[in-house]
Amino acid sequence: MKKAAYSVSRNNRYGSNKLTGLGFVTDRDLIIACNGKSGKAYIRVFEDCVKNCHAILSREAFAYVWNKDDDQCSEFGSITVQSFGGGIRRIA
16 A cells, blocks of 8 residues: 545536545555544545556645644645756746
């Protein structure tokens, strides 16, 4: 099992939603920790989805934005970086 950053999109008749975070990948499955509506924690398994996975592009990084006031507003996302003065800077 390897640790991986994930982004799973789901579209249905009620709209679309996106799950992002850190999880674990086996040879075939993605395993993530979730919280239910009642607040109970559970493990969710996306079976046989690794064939649809792809690597993050070389100039794109996965980032976590933490909202100290309201943790529910914290989120994962991607940013684009560029070499600058011996380091990197965010450009998008």
